[in-house]
Amino acid sequence: ADINTPFIMTDSVQEFGDGENTEFETVFVLTQFDSPEYNYLYKHEHRIVGPPVVLHCAAKDEPLQFSCRPLYSTTMLNLSLCFTGFRNKEEMKNLVNLVHHMGGTIRKDFSTKVTHLVAYSTHGEKYRLAVCMGTPILTPSWILKAWERRDDFRTEFKVPPFQDCVLSFLGFSEEEKANMEERTLKHGGTYLEVGNERCTHMVVEENLVKELPFSPSKNLFVVKxxxxWGSIQMDARAGESMYLYEKNDSPAMKKAVSLLSLTTPNSNRKRRRLKDTLAQLTKETEISPFPPRKRPSAEHSLSIGSLLDISNTPETCKSSKPSKSSTPVLSKQSARWQVSKELYQTESNYVDILSTILQLFKHPLEKEGQVGGPILAQEEIKTIFGSIPDIYEVHTRIKNDLEELLTDWSENRSVGNIILKYSKELVKAYPPFVNFFEMSKETIVRCEKQKPRFHAFLKINQAKPECGRQTLVELLIRPVQRLPSVALLLNDIKKHTSDDNPDKITLEKAIESLKEVMTHINEDKRKTEGQKQIFDVVYEVDGCPANLLSSHRSLVYRVETIALGDQPCDRGENVTLFLFNDCLEIARKRHKVINTFKSPLGQTRPPPPLKHIALMPLSQIRRVLDLQDTEECVNAFALVVRPPTEQENLLFSFQLAGEETVKSAWLRTLCRHVANTICRADAEDFIQCTDPDSLQVSTKDMDSTLSKASRAIKKTSKKVKVEEVAFNKEPFQY
Structure with a gap:
């Protein structure tokens, strides 16, 4: 190779090695590191490199790597190795020398800075630490194999994927665009602004861009x-024909829900119109969060679908044809059946999410023969996904059993037995995953930073509709949240189970079995601060249910509002909403304070300022409505609620009273936790911007109440600062 640097060929290193030259530094390039010449130069502390180092630096137009030790190649540059289990010191000394010759460093003690552990056996503390931290553990033969291929420096001269490409980016946020431009440069390309005639490719965010700002020339590739990301993932320019952008004019893209305008003074007609509007609003939320997949029996799937269509109101039930296996009239089903149906629906959604994790992420990463080689090491894949396959297997069976039970329902059928049947498998599958979830998350973050191909892999798959715009970390947190949600639903079923029903005792046993699984999860996962906040709520709200206190529950958001309708309390009442990760506590300001309360220690404490109205599971919220600001209605929102015992949707409408609450942030947080609770991936689809007139909601007479409420909040309410818990940053702990 022509490196454009003067050099001298010699057969005798002594003539250069003996002399002292102050004008130049002599660097010796040797092809053999086990020769007399090498031993002579090493003994006299000369700078020695191998041909791969020279070619590496020439390719990158960089000065020669400085190393205090002889450096043959850059194979292990930036790697930090630790050894364990070696008894033969001579063997280890030889391996250490080889690592140094390839640019790696050695650490005596294991720490977070170690990138690879070289182990002779599976015994010892270093091995256990490496397993816990997700550090790759390799055999000594890995070092020997790398040394065998020390001259294989072809990758340094590999043509990067965007060689001679000039890219532009349309429809991306500033942050995404900056990220993509930086990666374009790293992978051999350049970038210009959209519309520049020198561009060879225009990369389009196809989900946001509905039409191009100009007609592209024949020489410009317009690609998704x-x-x-596909080009980066396989480290080669992908064929454009597979990814060409096409304008999407399908009706689905232009779909918008229009609400009926209610102008008639007739209250019965208004009520009927409102009911129709609420049914229409909730209709879209009841679809599966994932695209439909073919099932073994289409007929059976249809019958189950009609049986479990939660959006069916009594009117729609009468008009629809009953399927062979469903119960003819849904409106007459018991509350016990309704909650059992909710358990099945959330279980079905959860199984779909687990399937997506496996099909979209785990299996492709494990696939052999990937273009460009493996994206991740097997150790990293194992650390990220852990026991997800075991969790998926057991929940698939639970889902199938629940489906069979609901298809052939009777009040004496046992829901509790289904959970008890799989309790041992749950104990086996969950603790390993939940206890090491933080490590799984850290491995994803680390690999995404260090491995461009993995970053590209995530970008490609997280954009697919199956993910519901959620990241891999956000999907993997679902198992952390699932068992507490099942326990809540079983408790709800137990409430609606008569004392003479054998399933009452079985359900209690099932709930206990789930608690047993949770006790196997590390105690340090419990959030002490979160528990303290819940105690504060219980003290502040008179009549607050004791079952609010739970080890898995955490307070997420507190909002001060004024009720705008007649539910869940009278219009004009000051209402405080406490959002927890799985439920919503609704409390109003107390009208009268009768007396002070005494603690067991004899000390008096102020009376609770709030009165309990309802503790509502988030699974009962069917839609969150962001009410548009009008002359008649300002800073308001509404919840479409469907308790299992009710036959119709209910509308709870509120006006925000606290100045510090940003409505959009509050509604987004609420929707995210509703989606988490029912195991749906499409949190954004729960919120809808709506005209308040269509729902007969007004804040016109609330001005005085609002100012009073604001003053009351500033004077009397204890300031409780609750940080919003973003689920992709902080998992719910037990």
Missing amino acids: QEWF
């Missing part, structure tokens, strides 16, 4: 973002 998957082309960009």
